[in-house]
Amino acid sequence: MRIGWKSFTLGAVAGAAGALFAQKAVTSSPTVAAEKVLARVKEAFNKEGIIEGSWIQMKPEQYQKLGIDTTVYKGGISRRRDGELEQYEFIADASTGTIMDVYRLS
CATH class of the missing domain: 3.10.450 (Nuclear Transport Factor 2; Chain: A,)
Incomplete structure (x- = not known):
């Protein structure tokens, strides 16, 4: 099975975006009012x-x-x-x- 460069690039971009979103969710702490x-x-x-x-x-x-x-x-x-x-x-x-x-x- 061969993966084309377009599929690879799309997967890499989606993975990076997911990692960035997860990092923001973990590092941002909610505050008490x-x-x-x-x-x-x-x-x-x-x-x-x-x-x-x-x-x-x-x-x-x-x-x-x-x-x-x-x-x-x-x-x-x-x-x-x-x-x-x-x-x-x-x-x-x-x-x-x-x-x-x-x-x-x-």
Whole structure:
């Protein structure tokens, strides 16, 4: 059985396209919705004081710490605790929604 060069070329192109599609499917990781991450942070903060305001960047961004690269959401929250306004910023992993860091601003 002989395979012509046209059949071979068509098969090679189809195989390459399939490999490229499979690679994109494996390497692209879905992200948790930014609104879900913010709701999780607000739920945690609400236990210790009344929330005055909150925000989150809707578009995830690359973040590097200690040589580890990941995609994150950044956001902030302010609350009243014992009559005093406290402001915090947070960093959350975009693929899992896990809060990676929280720090007080004021």
